[in-house]
Amino acid sequence: METFSVSTIDLQNDPLLNTRAAADFNGVSVPTHKRRVRTGEHPPPDIVYGQRPYWKRSTLLRAREERIAKCAAANEALRATQLANAARARTGRDRVREERAAAEHAAAPAPTEQILT
Numbered sequence: 001m002e003t004f005s006v007s008t009i010d011l012q013n014d015p016l017l018n019t020r021a022a023a024d025f026n027g028v029s030v031p032t033h034k035r036r037v038r039t040g041e042h043p044p045p046d047i048v049y050g051q052r053p054y055w056k057r058s059t060l061l062r063a064r065e066e067r068i069a070k071c072a073a074a075n076e077a078l079r080a081t082q083l084a085n086a087a088r089a090r091t092g093r094d095r096v097r098e099e100r101a102a103a104e105h106a107a108a109p110a111p112t113e114q115i116l117t
Contacts (some may be wrong), residue, residue, distance in 0.1 A: 016047065016054040025060050 017025060023033035026042065036042040037053075043063045045053030 014056050014058045017057060017060065018052060018054055022055045022060060025057070026064070 019030055019033060022042075023030045026033060026036075028036070033042060037044060043055065043059050046056045046059055047054045
């Protein structure tokens with residue numbers, strides 16, 4: 001947490017958001033926002049003035065970008081796993097088809113020769 005100093009806060013370009021505004025910014029209710037702050041899913045407040053917490057908008061944006069990047073990485077890993085599983089299934093399916101074709105070819109009667117006179 002930062003100490004409260006008016007000279008270090010640029011309220012024009014990086015406004016402070018109270019709990020309600022921070023919850024709205026994150027698209028959740030106030031109780032959900034408070035719970036997520038407690039559990040560490042959302043960042044702690046930048047400034048606590050008395051008993052009122054305030055977040056810089058840039059802090060909330062950075063946390064949102066980190067969550068998005070984390071989800072994107074998880075989705076990439078999931079997609080890689082899905083592609084690997086699909087390739088394994090395709091290989092197995094092709095092997096079974098080749099075995100069936102070989103078995104059918106072996107079971108087929110040999111062509112007979114006709115003697116022409």
